[in-house]
Amino acid sequence: MNIKTRESEYQCIWADVHTDLVAGMKTFSHNISLSDLMSDKDYRLILADIDSRLKVFKGQLLQTETKLQFTPVGISSFFAPEGNSKNLTTYLAVAGSSFIFFYRNLKGIFKFQIPNLEPDQGETSIWNQLKENSIDTESALTRLDELQHSSHDVHLSTRSLELLSIKDAQKRLSFVEERKQIPIVISNYITCMTTLKRSDPERIYATSYIVVGTECRIIYVIDYSGSKIISKFKIPCIPFQIASYGAYSIDYKLHVATRNGLIITIGSGEGKPHRIDVGSKILRILRLDKTIVVGTIDSMYRSYYINGNQNFSISLPDTITCMESFDFKKGKYFKGVLITLKNSELRLYNEKQLLNVYKTSQIIFGMTFGKFGSEEDNLILVSESGCIMVKSLLHSNLDKEFILNKPLEDGNMNVPKKTKLYLDLIEREKESSGSMNQIFQSDLVRLRYKTLDTYFKMLKIGNAPQNYSTSSKIKLSATLQGLGPNFRLNLFVDNTGDEAICSADMTLDYDSRLFNFEKDCIQLGILVPNVPIRYSMRFRNVSETGSSGNIKIHILDKARTSPLISTTIKVPISEVDII
Numbered sequence: 001m002n003i004k005t006r007e008s009e010y011q012c013i014w015a016d017v018h019t020d021l022v023a024g025m026k027t028f029s030h031n032i033s034l035s036d037l038m039s040d041k042d043y044r045l046i047l048a049d050i051d052s053r054l055k056v057f058k059g060q061l062l063q064t065e066t067k068l069q070f071t072p073v074g075i076s077s078f079f080a081p082e083g084n085s086k087n088l089t090t091y092l093a094v095a096g097s098s099f100i101f102f103y104r105n106l107k108g109i110f111k112f113q114i115p116n117l118e119p120d121q122g123e124t125s126i127w128n129q130l131k132e133n134s135i136d137t138e139s140a141l142t143r144l145d146e147l148q149h150s151s152h153d154v155h156l157s158t159r160s161l162e163l164l165s166i167k168d169a170q171k172r173l174s175f176v177e178e179r180k181q182i183p184i185v186i187s188n189y190i191t192c193m194t195t196l197k198r199s200d201p202e203r204i205y206a207t208s209y210i211v212v213g214t215e216c217r218i219i220y221v222i223d224y225s226g227s228k229i230i231s232k233f234k235i236p237c238i239p240f241q242i243a244s245y246g247a248y249s250i251d252y253k254l255h256v257a258t259r260n261g262l263i264i265t266i267g268s269g270e271g272k273p274h275r276i277d278v279g280s281k282i283l284r285i286l287r288l289d290k291t292i293v294v295g296t297i298d299s300m301y302r303s304y305y306i307n308g309n310q311n312f313s314i315s316l317p318d319t320i321t322c323m324e325s326f327d328f329k330k331g332k333y334f335k336g337v338l339i340t341l342k343n344s345e346l347r348l349y350n351e352k353q354l355l356n357v358y359k360t361s362q363i364i365f366g367m368t369f370g371k372f373g374s375e376e377d378n379l380i381l382v383s384e385s386g387c388i389m390v391k392s393l394l395h396s397n398l399d400k401e402f403i404l405n406k407p408l409e410d411g412n413m414n415v416p417k418k419t420k421l422y423l424d425l426i427e428r429e430k431e432s433s434g435s436m437n438q439i440f441q442s443d444l445v446r447l448r449y450k451t452l453d454t455y456f457k458m459l460k461i462g463n464a465p466q467n468y469s470t471s472s473k474i475k476l477s478a479t480l481q482g483l484g485p486n487f488r489l490n491l492f493v494d495n496t497g498d499e500a501i502c503s504a505d506m507t508l509d510y511d512s513r514l515f516n517f518e519k520d521c522i523q524l525g526i527l528v529p530n531v532p533i534r535y536s537m538r539f540r541n542v543s544e545t546g547s548s549g550n551i552k553i554h555i556l557d558k559a560r561t562s563p564l565i566s567t568t569i570k571v572p573i574s575e576v577d578i579i
Helices: 121-131 137-150 158-165 169-179 395-405 417-431 433-461
Strands: 014-020 032-035 044-048 053-058 061-067 074-081 088-096 099-104 107-113 190-197 208-214 218-222 229-234 239-247 251-258 262-267 274-277 282-288 291-296 300-305 310-315 320-328 334-341 345-350 353-359 364-372 375-383 388-393 474-481 486-495 501-509 515-517 521-527 533-541 549-557 565-571
Touching: 032 074, 032 088, 032 364, 032 375, 044 074, 074 190, 074 208, 088 190, 099 190, 121 137, 121 158, 137 158, 137 169, 158 169, 190 251, 208 239, 239 282, 251 282, 282 320, 282 334, 291 320, 320 364, 334 364, 395 417, 417 433, 474 549, 474 565, 486 501, 486 521, 486 549, 521 533
Parallel strands: 190 239
Antiparallel strands: 014 388, 032 044, 044 053, 053 061, 074 088, 088 099, 099 107, 190 208, 208 218, 218 229, 239 251, 251 262, 262 274, 282 291, 291 300, 300 310, 320 334, 334 345, 345 353, 364 375, 375 388, 474 486, 486 533, 501 521, 501 549, 515 533, 549 565
């Protein structure tokens, strides 16, 4: 089979849905999310940019914009119980500085602060001696430098690191005099964040925990309530991305990408953390079933097994800018990888097999794939200039690309039966589009006729309001409460026209041998447009046997001879008083 090398040789599998050229969003993939924020099955697009803005889009419209107090380093949506209820609701976690802010229904509800790190005793001792003037600045500088290089487990405070960076002796002396009286505080800043299912990894709507990595080389697993840390892991390097897999209460793995090109695996049942040395700076990692997919700054797309053995390695034509998982559940199911390059190419891989190449109009710096609105399989792209592009997947073209790119076996194409049937149905729809439209229009006419016929029958038997006036528009509805012999008649009157109706009255027509009302007529006065009026009237069934009957309600205008509107309500058989 010939290998395709040009983008024009591939089927276009992406359809343009929406492009916002003036969005001005400067963000990356870890700050983009698609989530059912309002728990209404309408998935929103959430973006947090480097200008400390949190934007939520509903469809093509900006729903809310919030100014953050920090630069976000990650956003994640997850499901958790609301209070003591067992019903799950959607939460949004936004991480920045040393805080995680939690939102529900687009409103901030609480925050969690990562605890500060205890300063090293050796560093504390040095600054205490400087405070007591028992040691000079140069000796303290030498001891701090030795302490910094003595062990990887020692975290010096920013104060000590800043002192070590000052070269001028007089400035060092002034720096010490200004700060030696202040207690040492080592803030634990967040570098990355993700979520981990609590008990059922296969369910979409399942309770999740928050997982964060910090500058102090610690991984925290935080309860969904944002009130406590349930697990804590120490790693030898600074993390910048975490990929989670499994469930916390069953079996889970956390694959942590570090700044020095290592992938460290920690989790349940793990003794010493397992390491994979990629050999280059990592841009992005993904966990796909039994493999870990890695994109590096040297334009390499790599795959590793969980035990650390390399599966494959592919050299790409340009630098990787984004990488995202592609979970395709229709037709030929597979979990693929979407990769964007600096040459504006968007590539789709199924493991090491290249399925499609698409040329974007700009260089992409942020990307996510999933459900947007009520539609599945949408691709969200954020370009270098801040433009937001929404694209929808063309399933038929993807199926064709998958078949065309599938390796040949004994010279024959092995096409799955379901895929063949799917493609046959597509061709049938193309050929029979005219007749299908005619059938649809015919069914629509039948539906309208059935609706009109049913309404006419209701008018004939008096079960629907009948409007006799063509110049006024009155809505009248009546409901009945009670089992008898005492009843309550609730009336709702609304003038939906453009002009007010003066001197309107409402009268009741009924059999006085069956029912007894306190009064039969009500003066409505002026009916103002779009100002509904409610009335409640009590009556009694005076029949000895509790017989049923009808009550007719008319709204009259003194300037007209016919009623404005009439309706009939049927009173059921009533209970009778037992003496």
